[in-house]
Amino acid sequence: MKPIFAYTALASSLLFTAAxxxxxxxxxxxxxxxxLGYPAPEANELVHIPPTMEDLEQSDMHPELKRVIRRGHDLFTNTQQLRGENVFNNMNCSSCHLGEGRIPFSAPVWPAAVTLxxxxxKNDHVNNLEERIAGCFTYSMNGKPPAYGSDNMLALSAYHQWLAKGVEVYPEKPIYGRGFPAPERPEELSYARGEQLFSDKCSVCHGxxxxxxxxxxxxxFPAPWGDQSNNWGAGIVRINTAAGFIKNNMPLGQPxxxxxxxxxxxxxxxxxQERPQDPRYTGDIKETLEKYGPTFHKRSRYGQVxxxxxxxxxxxANTGEKDFLKPDTVRPRTFE
Incomplete structure (x- = not known):
């Protein structure tokens, strides 16, 4: 069985449009x-239909480049093959970026290839594509990224860039369907209602x-919390990001x-719910919040009662399956 996160009806429909x-x-x-209920693009928005793997096979690109892009696709949809080396939980890249990273309103990954x-x-400096991918390994997969310039990092970067084929670099138009756009926040949020809703609508897949x-x-189906989930530094621990993902994509097949x-x-x-520690943890929750509470964690429950x-x-100080807190990729960049 290929461990790829199951396609939604949306993914299947959009893959079909490529033909x-x-x-x-x-x-x-x-x-x-x-x-399906998604908003139509505004007149000034950039709409891009990412190419499929079938498109890749029909292209006249060099066979070796095709092989590398295929490898990137395989790593993206089955990141668990790097378990214990780069991944220390039950997540794949495609656990959050549904439909092979192609689906709008599910944080399609191709925009990273043309905006970086x-x-x-999050880290207060200019990032390139490899560093952005490294961030996903560090936080969402509670792991240690493949080395910059390594075969696996090159393959993942190549796959991102393949999906962006035909899009200008640094597009001036806003990108349609980018990220996990959240609906307007209600006046009150309820833990009790959320617990019951999770049991009714989510637990059949996520337990x-x-x-x-x-x-x-x-x-x-990935773990939404606990040692097998993302750590406290992952983007989806911010309630607005999680709400956007859930609204636009869940339950699976019912966006x-x-x-x-x-x-x-x-x-x-x-x-x-608890999860492994944020790799930026200083050893003291209050001190960590002083550094990241005004920015990243202002929309999360980290440090709250x-x-x-x-x-x-x-x-x-729980780091989950891994025996380290912070990989050496989490470091400042000063250009000095």
Whole structure:
């Protein structure tokens, strides 16, 4: 069994659009999205249909380049093959970036290839594509990235750039479907409602205890919290990011089926659960919050008191499966 996160109906539909006549592709693509309830692109937005792996096979690119891009695709959809070396939880890249990283409103990865190098507030310096990928390994996969310039890092970068084929670098137009756009935050969020909603709508895949589902040692559905999930430095621990992902993509195969309130309540509950420590942890939760509370963690529950039991979230030294806190890739860049 290939351990690729299952396609949604949306993914299948959008992969199909790549096969139609080029002149009709964009219209069909937008029609598919709006038919599912997603907003139509604004007149000034950049709409890009990422090429498929079938497109790659039909291209006249060098056979060796095709092989490297295929390797990148394989690593992206089955990152668990790097378990114990670069990945220390049950996540694949495609656990968050659904549909092979191609799907709009599910943080499609091709924009990174055309907007980087760029400044990133998370680490307060200019990042290139490899460093952005390294961040996903460090935080979302609670791991240690492949070395910069290594075969695996090159393959992943090549796959990102293949998906961006035909898009100008540093596009001036805003990108349609980028990221996990969150619905407007409701006035009140409820842990109790989120817990019940998770049990009713999410646990069938992710388990009542949030540990996900693995079959024959392969991840089928990822863990939304706990030692097998992302750590406290991952983007999805921010409630707005989690709400955007949930609203636009969950339950799997039923995008936009939850109300805005339901998506936010589930995100609030999910991000009120423990997970491995933020690699930027200084050894003291208050000191770490002084550094990152005004920026990254201002939208997370890190360092906050959980109302059900009084626990201060993130106040621990647990690093999950790995035996280190911070890989050497988490470092400042000064250009001096």
């Amino acid at each position: 139609v006549n080029a002149s009709d592709r964009k219209d069909d693509y937008i029609k598919t999205l709006t038919g 190098p760029g400044f990133r507030g 009542e205890d949030g540990q996900g589902l693995r079959v024959a040692g392969q991840t089928v 936009l089926s939850l109300s805005d309130q339901e998506a936010w309540d589930i995100a609030y509950y999910m991000d009120s 959980r109302e059900t039991d009084g626990k201060v979230l993130g106040d621990h």
